[in-house]
Structures are given as structure tokens and as C-alpha cells.
Amino acid sequence: MKAAIAADPSKESRAKEEEEEEEDPVELRRGPWTVEEDGLLTYSIACHGEGHWNSLAKAAGLKRTGKSCRLRWLNYLKPDIKRGNLTPQEQLLILELHSKWGNRWSKIAANLPGRTDNEIKNYWRTRVQKQARQLNMESSSQRFIDAIRCFYMPRLVEKEQNNSSCSLPNSTAMNLDGSTYSLTTHQTAMAQQIGNNSSPSNLSSTLLPGTSYHQTSPYPTFGETVYDTRTKMDSLLLDVCYHMDSSDYDAELTAMSATRGSDDQPSDSQVAESNWLGDEIADDMWNLDDLWQFKK
DNA sequence: AAAACTTGCAACCGCGCTTCT
DNA sequence: CAGAAGCGCGGTTGCAAGTTT
Structure with missing residues (x-):
């Protein structure tokens, strides 16, 4: 602490102000918590x-x-x-x-049991x-x-499944609530149809038309609070999305790359549009988690 | 092997809102 | 009703660990 203060004069003045504010002259500790402190705090909360x-x-x-x-x-001991x-x-x-909701971290965290606003905020930023x-x-x-x-999550799920000792059968898709179920014939047919249709715009409008296919309960249930279960359509579409074969992802990405603007002087929006999963950027993104090479 | 750089996350800070006196 | 205290939120910082050069 003192080293940190010495390195930053503004901290020194701030620390002095805080010391003056404190009735108790005992110097307050800062920085990482020790095991003893954790124990004291936990015990005290258990009592009071x-x-x-x-x-x-x-x-x-x-x-403290x-x-x-x-x-x-x-954030840590609970x-x-x-x-x-x-x-x-x-x-x-x-x-x-x-x-x-934007940066309403605590509100978001309230819908992820066991996760803290700090953790979610860090995840978002990093x-x-x-x-x-x-x-x-x-x-x-x-x-x-x-x-x-459409692209990151299925691979992440797939990778996790591959890494786990008891891999799920091919016919099993994962729901957002973590449960699994088998694809129906209809779902499989949809998946095939989507796989055959490699236009990204079609994919987007078919599978993920923004919020339009969300009805009154657009979000998945976690625990027993806040959200209703997602609609059957959500379930169907997402599971089909998750279940797409890797070759379909590749086809989609190839098609997406091909849709990049060909104008010499694209507008800003066109730039954003054309960069949409372009080769380099897509590689950067997916390589980040080693997902893009997955199953290739 | 070591220095430089990057990443992830625990912890701190200021501010605003609510509750208490 | 006003000021103080408590609380919670979102933004930011600092540092250890990991990775790259």
C-alpha cells in the first residue's frame, strides 16, 4: 500500500483525507485479502x-x-x-x-445465479x-x-462436449438452460434446409431475425426466477442453430466473406457490413479461443 | 532464460440513492 | 425536513499469471 501511495501522489492525498475522515485512528488495510481476514469476515457474517x-x-x-x-x-466469499x-x-x-439493458451489471447478474456483477462486467470488458x-x-x-x-456458441458447445469424457450423441442439442434433448425430424429437416442455404442474409432472417421471433419471453430461464421459458420457436431455431454441422458453418462463413462490399469507396456502414466476419477479422475472433480450427 | 507484453480479475473509487436519526 | 450514514452501482486501476519475443 505504501509503495503504491509513494508511486502516486494523488493516492497519498486521498489516503490522508480518508485517514482524517476516520474517527478511528487505526490504519485501514487495503489490497488483497488474507485467509485470516476472509475467515474473520465469514465468521462474523455467520454470527450477525x-x-x-x-x-x-x-x-x-x-x-477494512x-x-x-x-x-x-x-464477490468472493459468499x-x-x-x-x-x-x-x-x-x-x-x-x-x-x-x-x-446496457451496463446494468447487477441487473444482468441477477439473472445468472451464482455470478457476480463484477465478474460479468469483467467478462464483458475483457x-x-x-x-x-x-x-x-x-x-x-x-x-x-x-x-x-450462430457461429461462436455452437462451436463452444461442441468443443465443450468433445472435451468432456461423456460426449453427447449427435442427435442431442443443447438448450439454453443447459438441458438437452433430441432433434425432431422437423428440426433435422430445418437444419438441412438451412445447411443447404448458405446465404448469410437468409440465415440471419431465417434463424435470427433480430428480436422479431422473440415473443413475450425472449430469454431463457435460469433457476426459477425472472424469465419464462423461451418460446417453442426459440427453442427450435436455437437448437437447429446449435446443431448445424461444422461444414455448414464453414459454408456460411465463406458466403459471408463473399458478401463483402465490392465498391471502391464503401460507406461507413458498408465498411462495417463488409467487415462482417471477413477473413482476417473472423480469424482473429475465433482463433482467440481456438475455436475456428476446431474440428477442421 | 529473461525481458517485454498481454490478459484476467480482484479490489478500489466516486457518485447517487435510500434509510435512519 | 435536513444532514448523516449505509448501501449499491458502474467505472477504473493495479497486479499476478501467462504468453510472446
């Missing part, structure tokens, strides 16, 4: 419950602000916090909810925004969500 964080910190004998204690508890990578379903849900930049898209745009949903 959450809330009144300042007094809780004092009661626990922690040289109440704010810091609250943050540590909510028992129901889910650790590890976000599932494809969670990632897609984040994209969709962000397109709806992964999503980066990939959106590479695609020259708005990260909250429907177009970007469609790209993720």
Missing part, C-alpha cells in the same frame, strides 16, 4: 448476518472499510458464488441482456468488447449477438 458493514467490520476486528467487506463477501468459466449459455444470456472491436461491431448490437449465437 449481512448488512451494517461498517459495524460488522469493526465487530470482526477487521481493519465496510465497503471493502461487503465487496469481498458478495457460499453460492459459482467459480470457473462462464458456460456458453451464460455467455449468450449476458449478450442478450446487455443488448436490452472478452466481448475485444471481439466486437475486432469485428467492427457494436458489442450490444443484434448483429453481434447473432454472430456469437
